Amino acid sequence: MxxxxxxxxxxxxxxxxxxxxxxxxxxxxxxxxxxxxxxxxxxxxxxxxxxxxxxxxxxxxxxxxxxxxxxxxxxxxxxxxxxxxxxxxxxxxxxxxxxxxIKLRDHQHLTFDIFAKDKGGANTLSHTFREIADRYESQRQSISSAHTSITYVIASIPMARRLLKGADIDYLSDEPFTKLYQKIESAFNKSCQVNKIDQAALLANGVSPFVRYDENEVANVSGELIYIGVNPNNAETRFCVHWEADKLVDTLRFVFFADKSDETHHNYGKFVNQAIAAVIEFSDEVDWKKESDDIIVRVHQHIMLNV
Known part of the structure; x- marks a missing residue:
C-alpha cells in the first residue's frame, strides 16, 4: 500500500x-x-x-x-x-x-484552557504562529502558490449556572432566554470592541461550526452543523450572531476570523492574543470562575491545494 x-x-x-x-x-x-x-x-x-x-x-x-x-x-x-x-x-x-x-487539506489546531494558569498550572506554552505554507518554506518544504489558507480561533464556553444569574428568565414565556442571550451578546460585542476584533461570530443555537475557505462567504445552518465560509482577502468588518430565545444551549461558541493581514508572520501572534484577550474580557464581564471552570480555545490553521 x-x-x-x-x-x-x-x-x-x-x-x-x-x-x-x-x-x-x-x-x-x-x-x-x-x-x-x-x-x-x-x-x-x-x-x-x-x-x-x-x-x-x-x-x-x-x-x-x-x-x-x-x-x-x-x-x-x-x-x-x-x-x-x-x-x-x-x-x-x-x-x-x-x-x-484530489483536494488535499492540511488541518492543524492547538487546544488549551486559557485559564490553566489560574488553576495552578506551572507550565506555560511558547508557540510561534506562522501561516502553514510560510512555516513549511522555512523547513525547506515548498507548497504550491495556488493553495488557499484560513486561520480562525474557536472558544467553547460551557453554559455555566453563573451565566444565568442576573438575567431575567421567564420560563413560562415562549422565548424565555431572550434577555440572557442579549446579555451574552452585549458582553461578546464589548469584548470584541475593546480588543479591536472586527471579524467574529457568536453561536448559541446548539449547532457545531465548521469553517472553510469561501470567496462568497456563505453561511448555512443544516441540522447539527453550521457552515461558515471565510474569505481572508476580505478585511471588512463582519459579525455573525446565531441564538434561539427558546433554547438553552450547553455550550456557547465564539469564532474569531483572521484576514490576510493577520496571517503575516508579525501579526499572527497578535491576532491569537487578541482573540484570547477578548475571551478573557468576556469572562470578566460575566464573573467567570477562572480557578475552577475551563474555557477551551482551539487555534485552527488550514491550507488546501489540489493534487
Whole structure:
C-alpha cells in the first residue's frame, strides 16, 4: 500500500457522508453522530489503518484521513505533509485520476484552557504562529502558490449556572432566554470592541461550526452543523450572531476570523492574543470562575491545494 511505503502509520478511509472531526484524547476511539464522525487519538501512542463505510450506499465523496504521529508534531509537520502529498499522488495515479482531482487539506489546531494558569498550572506554552505554507518554506518544504489558507480561533464556553444569574428568565414565556442571550451578546460585542476584533461570530443555537475557505462567504445552518465560509482577502468588518430565545444551549461558541493581514508572520501572534484577550474580557464581564471552570480555545490553521 502507498501509505505504508511512505511511512504513514495512522490512516483512515472514510466514506459515510459525515463531516470528519479530529480531537486529542489519550484513549483512541471513534464516535459518530447523524452528520459527524469524531476521531479521538493521541499522536504519541495511537496508530491504525481502518475504514468506515457502507458498501450499499454511494457517498458524495471519499475521504482519506492522515493523522500525524510522534512527539514533535510542529517540528515534523512539513515532512508529514510531504509524505501525505506523495502518498496521495500515488493513490491518484493508481486509480487513474486526472491531475488536481484530489483536494488535499492540511488541518492543524492547538487546544488549551486559557485559564490553566489560574488553576495552578506551572507550565506555560511558547508557540510561534506562522501561516502553514510560510512555516513549511522555512523547513525547506515548498507548497504550491495556488493553495488557499484560513486561520480562525474557536472558544467553547460551557453554559455555566453563573451565566444565568442576573438575567431575567421567564420560563413560562415562549422565548424565555431572550434577555440572557442579549446579555451574552452585549458582553461578546464589548469584548470584541475593546480588543479591536472586527471579524467574529457568536453561536448559541446548539449547532457545531465548521469553517472553510469561501470567496462568497456563505453561511448555512443544516441540522447539527453550521457552515461558515471565510474569505481572508476580505478585511471588512463582519459579525455573525446565531441564538434561539427558546433554547438553552450547553455550550456557547465564539469564532474569531483572521484576514490576510493577520496571517503575516508579525501579526499572527497578535491576532491569537487578541482573540484570547477578548475571551478573557468576556469572562470578566460575566464573573467567570477562572480557578475552577475551563474555557477551551482551539487555534485552527488550514491550507488546501489540489493534487
Amino acid at each position: 502507498s501509505v505504508e511505503e511512505h511511512g504513514l502509520s495512522h490512516v483512515i478511509f472514510v466514506a459515510n457522508n459525515r463531516l470528519v472531526r479530529v480531537r486529542y484524547s489519550g484513549e483512541q476511539q471513534v464516535l459518530h453522530t447523524e452528520q459527524q464522525s469524531f476521531f479521538f487519538y493521541c499522536p504519541e501512542h495511537n496508530s491504525t489503518f481502518k475504514g468506515y463505510f457502507d458498501g450499499a450506499i454511494r457517498v458524495r465523496k471519499i475521504k482519506i484521513l492522515f493523522l500525524a504521529t510522534g512527539q514533535e508534531l510542529k517540528v515534523n509537520s512539513a515532512k508529514f505533509h510531504n509524505k501525505v502529498y506523495q502518498a496521495i499522488k500515488d493513490i491518484s495515479t493508481a486509480i487513474g485520476l486526472a491531475e488536481n482531482e
